[in-house]
Amino acid sequence: MPMLKYLIIILNDASVSFCHYESAKTGKKEAGMISYDNLNKAVAFALKNNLKVNFLYPRFRPGKKYEKLIEDVEHVKIVPRKLGGVYSDAITVLEAGDLRKENKVTGTENIILRLSSPELKILPAAVKEIARKGGRINLVIKDVENFGDSKISEYRKLLAEISGLLIKKSGENSIPEVNFLTDRLMLESMNNCDAGITHLTVAPDGRLYLCPAFYYESGENSIGEIRNEINIKNRQLLELKYSPVCRICDAYQCRRCVFLNWKLTGELNTPSRQQCRMSHAEREASGNMLEELKKKNFKGAKGIEIKKLGYDDPFEIAVKNRYSIQEFKNFNS
Amino acid sequence: MSQNTTVKIDRPGSWEDGRAKNVTFVVTEDCQLACRYCYLVGKNKSGRMNFETAKKAVDYLLREEKFLAEKSVVLDFIGGEPLLEIELIDKICDYFKLKSYELNHPWFDSYRISFSTNGLMYSDKRVQEFIRKNKTHLSIQITIDGTKVKHDTQRVYPDGRGSYDNVLKNIRLWTSQFPETSTKVTISGDDIPYIKESVLHIWSLGIKEVNINAVFEDAWKPGDDELFEEQLTELADEIIEKKLYKEYTCSFFSRTIGHPYEQNVNWCGAGKMLAFDFKGDIYPCIRFIEFSLQNRKGIIVGNLDKGIDENRLRPFLTLDMVSQSPDECINCDVASGCAWCQGANYDFAETGTIFRRATYICKMHKARVRANNYFWNKLGRRLKTDLRETNPDTCQC
Amino acid sequence: MKKESKRTIVGKVTEEEKNEIKLLFERKNGLNELFRSLNDPGHPLYERIVKDMGETATRFQQWWNEKRDKYEWKSSKDGHWEINFNTCEISLVRSVSKS
Structure with missing residues (x-):
């Protein structure tokens, strides 16, 4: 632990x-x-x-x-x-x-960029600027709760656009870092915020x-x-193992914000629909980007695979396929 | 020998195998009684549903396509005491029937109307007229807690008088109208010594199915489990000696309890069912309405103007056994059949979560398992067959 | 002298056949009880309900006739058949004197 x-x-x-x-x-x-x-x-x-x-x-x-x-x-x-x-x-x-x-x-060089959904349009310019300086952007979206169907679809388009920019700027071993697209290229397990x-x-x-x-x-x-x-009372609820939705998920770049979970679903361990769909849009864009990068002989994501999924919210899977008791016992945080 | 026909004791029926959508209308927060074990700690005279709200609830249920995943519906009317609002209930049922028919909704061909009542108003003319109108779709359960002594220990009027005699007056009428009916008995501590005689008494009244629960609260004293086991063992002997297992059912004895868990399922259906209160707010079940909670705020998952907030339902729909149980429960050798109530868990948890199972009932469950083993092993010897079976992790609520 | 019902299992239908009659049974009951609630010949749905009741009753009886012919269940003048929706079994229910 x-x-x-x-x-x-x-x-x-x-x-x-x-x-x-x-x-x-x-x-x-x-x-x-x-x-x-x-x-x-x-x-x-x-x-x-x-x-x-x-x-x-x-x-x-x-x-x-x-x-x-x-x-x-x-x-x-x-x-x-x-x-x-x-x-x-x-x-x-x-x-x-x-x-x-x-x-x-x-x-x-390393910045945290806080934007609300209407402000996301400035993101490509910011990425260009940071890429030029060789820095890193950690994007924080201020209004996750507002991401309904239409905003998710806009976000997907934006992710595709930024992926294109990053691919252009990438070298054989390096790529400008933006957390929501490039972190997943480097991760083999969850990299959550882990507050608490x-x-x-x-x-x-x-x-x-x-x-x-x-x-x-x-x-x-x-x-x-x-x-x-x-x-910390009921501390186990902060752990991945005790989140039925997150423990089956491989959107490893997701911060799994327990505050947003609590605010939107009432439970620390349960992500909102918005959170899951945004993270899966990012994951999918990372996967598409990885395919393109491989064509360019990119070597910076060795051993990483991002499979295509038939869903955009792991909640659907958590409800359908119950985790077995043995899987739970074997779970290694 | 056919086990199913000869041994009926653990074979209660459940409409559509419990797969129907259960919708609760909390028509009133008032009740004539002040039962000592009642979890409705905030009963009051002002919380009454009006027809406009109820109508909106019916319209909402019939309009939303997502509810069509369940092919059947149970309209459950609850209080307080639901029969205090029999005229409203009658109007709601009429409206449901008419509207579902008009819309060609599949639920018109598969619905039930259900009540759990204290029985005091059962013979009221309006209630009887309602029964006549809805007979083939109706399931009414009157709560009688056992013998007069046991019943009157808990089920009292606000002035402390027992309600047994007044309920009993209506029992004969009820069992004649609903011969296959059941009652629900609650065990809460001081009434343990009356369990055996109470079950036998209820059966003698013509109520063939008795569903019993020990309360989930921190109500148990050292020694209660032993006394409980003793009562159940004596009851087991009586059932075997008098061959009562052929005709009656009692939820204390079940072939599915007392095994290690095989499946990771939640016991409770909160969230899959829905409850509407008089304000038009929507809850995962009645136990999450504020008047049911001692320590916490209610959990509202939506309202009739805006519909359900899917985010608020996500915890309920993904909640499983392992995520809420202490390791001791997950690894327990006799875990199956150990019940919990999500609302009570939420109320008793150290933080406001549904993901923490209250385990006050642990010793009582283990006592029940021992008595249950005693019953099935002894009966098996008498009938010269092995009556135990592996655990299908049946889920009830 | 008291009368009591005697029940003998005389056959079984398929799951699909059971579902057909269960639906018709539910609909028949539903329409009867809706009719009781409505009780208003002026209501716009009244005609539709009455027509539906007639059609459902016919289809209901038709099911029993068809299945009787198909399975050739044992019958009795003073008895009727019943179906157990849990087991798909058909019982012949007869009223017999109890001494």
């Missing part, structure tokens, strides 16, 4: 969002800040448990005292565009509005959450205080 590897620490209520949730829009500089004591506790916890930290930054630099503490622990800074040039070791989160200024921002398993979040209130999204949804979602013995 995987163990805790890192902590996410939200420095301020208005810290940048790097995933499927929205953080607080406004926030006076000091008001929404995690207290120094709580930050100290969180950093100490990370140090004692050999955890790395992802710090989520607001639009301003925290004070010197805070920065000194941050530097005490191995970490990654995740910052909004405004701080993009400030830290050389940061990952920048860009929104649609930031993108046209993107080439002016230093330190943005490999990482936990410390919020500005000093308490622990499965991930930032749960904090922003409601403080009532806390899983407890920072302490040595962390007891």
